[in-house]
Amino acid sequence: xxxxxxxxxxxxxxEKEDVTLDCVYETRDTTYYLFWYKQPPSGELVFLIxxxxxxxxxxxxxxxxxxxxxxxxxxxxxxxxxQVVDSAVYFCALSGQAGTALIFGKGTTxxxxx
Amino acid sequence: DVKVTxxxxxxxxxxxxxxxLECVQDMDHENMFWYRQDPGLGLRLIYFSYDxxxxxxxxxxxxYSVSREKKERFSLxxxxxxTNQTSMYLCASSSRDRGPSYEQYFGPGTRLTVT
Numbered sequence: 001x002x003x004x005x006x007x008x009x010x011x012x013x014x015e016k017e018d019v020t021l022d023c024v025y026e027t028r029d030t031t032y033y034l035f036w037y038k039q040p041p042s043g044e045l046v047f048l049i050x051x052x053x054x055x056x057x058x059x060x061x062x063x064x065x066x067x068x069x070x071x072x073x074x075x076x077x078x079x080x081x082x083q084v085v086d087s088a089v090y091f092c093a094l095s096g097q098a099g100t101a102l103i104f105g106k107g108t109t110x111x112x113x114x
Numbered sequence: 115d116v117k118v119t120x121x122x123x124x125x126x127x128x129x130x131x132x133x134x135l136e137c138v139q140d141m142d143h144e145n146m147f148w149y150r151q152d153p154g155l156g157l158r159l160i161y162f163s164y165d166x167x168x169x170x171x172x173x174x175x176x177x178y179s180v181s182r183e184k185k186e187r188f189s190l191x192x193x194x195x196x197t198n199q200t201s202m203y204l205c206a207s208s209s210r211d212r213g214p215s216y217e218q219y220f221g222p223g224t225r226l227t228v229t
Contacts, residue, residue, distance in 0.1 A: 043202070044221070046220075047217045101147050102147075104156045106155060
């Protein structure tokens, strides 16, 4: 069975701190896809990144970076120099080879205070 | 830009009513999905559709049905609304042409309250 675990329910940081959101997944598929979504207070989920199982390169996009490690089945998300606008719920998700719908983790609520 | 719209942002219905939640996407996507989001449970898949008139059950289909008569529209139906169906409902769509698991684009959600 496929499963995504986000062990951190809530994280609170002060602006300019770095913060890492953890994501651990389980799957028996050899080909799979991992995603991160952001849900700001407005409610709409915003796509951040997709990673294929055969591409373990880490990725950086501005203040955001992602660390994908198949050996530990983890796909962690780091925000560098956090800002108040980063406050949101962040979801990690998994999709299998069959192309079925996403399996979501329960989300991590990030609060960044000024 | 991909646009997924949902018919209502907020909806209040009475127990036993039949409820229709509408979702429309404008990017000619083949795949459409309905999720519900509850605190502490994340998003859970109710139904999805890979083509017109096609539907597949997700993880929690009980109490729901769907309809996809046109490619751009995917409707979620609560046959007889109950209080435990009070939730946030999110619709999403994705393209099959770019691969089966490419990113899903989400609508703004409908917060349904059943009293």
